[in-house]
Amino acid sequence: xxxxxxxxxxxxxxxxxxxxxxxxxxxxxxxxxxxxxxxxxxxxxxxxxxxxxxxxxxxxxxxxxxxxxxxxxxxxxxxxxxxxxxxxxxxxxxxxxxxxxxxxxxxxxxxxxxxxxxxxxxxxxxxxxxxxxxxxxxxxxxxxxxxxxxxxxxxxxxxxxxxxxxxxxxxxxxxxxxxxxxxxxxxxxxxxxxxxxxxxxxxxxxxxxxxxxxxxxxxxxxxxxxxxxxxxxxxxxxxxxxxxxxxxxxxx
Amino acid sequence: xxxxxxxxxxxxxxxxxxxxxxxxxxxxxxxxxxxxxxxxxxxxxxxxxxxxxxxxxxxxxxxxxxxxxxxxxxxxxxxxxxxxxxxxxxxxxxxxxxxxxxxxxxxxxxxxxxxxxxxx
Numbered sequence: 001x002x003x004x005x006x007x008x009x010x011x012x013x014x015x016x017x018x019x020x021x022x023x024x025x026x027x028x029x030x031x032x033x034x035x036x037x038x039x040x041x042x043x044x045x046x047x048x049x050x051x052x053x054x055x056x057x058x059x060x061x062x063x064x065x066x067x068x069x070x071x072x073x074x075x076x077x078x079x080x081x082x083x084x085x086x087x088x089x090x091x092x093x094x095x096x097x098x099x100x101x102x103x104x105x106x107x108x109x110x111x112x113x114x115x116x117x118x119x120x121x122x123x124x125x126x127x128x129x130x131x132x133x134x135x136x137x138x139x140x141x142x143x144x145x146x147x148x149x150x151x152x153x154x155x156x157x158x159x160x161x162x163x164x165x166x167x168x169x170x171x172x173x174x175x176x177x178x179x180x181x182x183x184x185x186x187x188x189x190x191x192x193x194x195x196x197x198x199x200x201x202x203x204x205x206x207x208x209x210x211x212x213x214x215x216x217x218x219x220x221x222x223x224x225x226x227x228x229x230x231x232x233x234x235x236x237x238x239x240x241x242x243x244x245x246x247x248x249x250x251x252x
Numbered sequence: 253x254x255x256x257x258x259x260x261x262x263x264x265x266x267x268x269x270x271x272x273x274x275x276x277x278x279x280x281x282x283x284x285x286x287x288x289x290x291x292x293x294x295x296x297x298x299x300x301x302x303x304x305x306x307x308x309x310x311x312x313x314x315x316x317x318x319x320x321x322x323x324x325x326x327x328x329x330x331x332x333x334x335x336x337x338x339x340x341x342x343x344x345x346x347x348x349x350x351x352x353x354x355x356x357x358x359x360x361x362x363x364x365x366x367x368x369x370x371x372x
Contacts, residue, residue, distance in 0.1 A: 019330075051337075053336070057339060063339065084331055085270070086263075087328075089265060089289060090324065091321050092297050093300055094321060095293070097301075106369050114358070121353060121354040121357060125346065144351065166347050169336075169347035170346070172335055190363055199366060200362060226293070230288065230290040234277060238280055
């Protein structure tokens with residue numbers, strides 16, 4: 001057993017490849033045999049990933065899901081920001097420049113709508129839950145944008161650590177919600193072309209959620225969603241603690 | 253052997269893009285990366301076109317990029333498994349509501365944006 005644990009410790013990332021391979025194989029099989037391929041294997045794999053993330057959190061009380069369990073540390077490396085962004089960039093190789101340019105305007109409009117809409121609803125919900133100070137409202141509104149915009153804004157406007165934690169949690173819930181709902185709703189909302197994927201990425205923003213949701217819907221759409229979503233967090237970090245905070249200060 | 257050129261091309265694009273993202277974040281005075289991945293994607297696209305134009309591209313180089321392109325979903329699965337799912341669903345109702353309700357509303361808004369701003 002000691003030898004095994006030692007081996008795993010030294011080869012975390014490699015074990016990560018194996019673990020994800022097993023998850024995918026299981027999901028593909030489940031999709032084919034049990035669901036008659038009605039839900040794509042990738043969607044089931046991603047959902048299963050979330051479930052394992054939950055289980056990991058229950059077992060360890062840590063913050064990084066399954067990867068907090070020592071032997072699954074490599075899953076966290078594989079699923080960390082570095083590999084995620086590296087793989088997203090690689091998807092650009094298959095995307096059409098022409099389409100990106102054509103849908104640039106639509107993407108920009110969606111970005112502005114997206115940040116405004118999520119921030120506003122986050123603020124309104126925080127207000128409904130009893131928050132009345134501009135800093136807390138602003139931080140929770142920012143958390144409704146993404147789990148990075150939340151803490152960046154909270155730190156900038158001097159929100160309490162509970163509110164900052166809450167904003168991160170809201171952002172993670174958003175990622176999960178987008179991941180799960182996208183493949184279910186894609187057909188009904190007309191999310192089926194590169195242009196619509198760019199608008200979708202701008203509106204939803206959460207890079208991980210958009211990318212995961214689109215991957216489960218149609219992998220060809222991933223680069224288009226990612227190219228706009230990548231500007232969302234930066235833009236959110238820019239306007240939430242500045243323009244939006246000043247507006248809230250004037251009201252409260 | 254040439255497969256490493258593809259991976260290196262991807263790495264170069266990634267690093268320049270991330271650097272630009274950090275640079276703009278700094279310039280704007282915020283502690284965040286502004287569009288780094290987006291810049292990297294554009295750089296990769298331009299570099300690849302340039303390679304093709306000069307006839308430097310080979311199937312091997314292409315497969316170095318394509319491997320990571322196809323690894324995308326497995327990486328996302330690993331990412332999903334490394335999210336703080338437990339705390340996200342147990343920090344109380346506001347976190348769940350503030351995270352999920354705007355998403356649901358946005359799914360209804362999305363077709364309206366497409367209808368009003370999508371010029372064919």
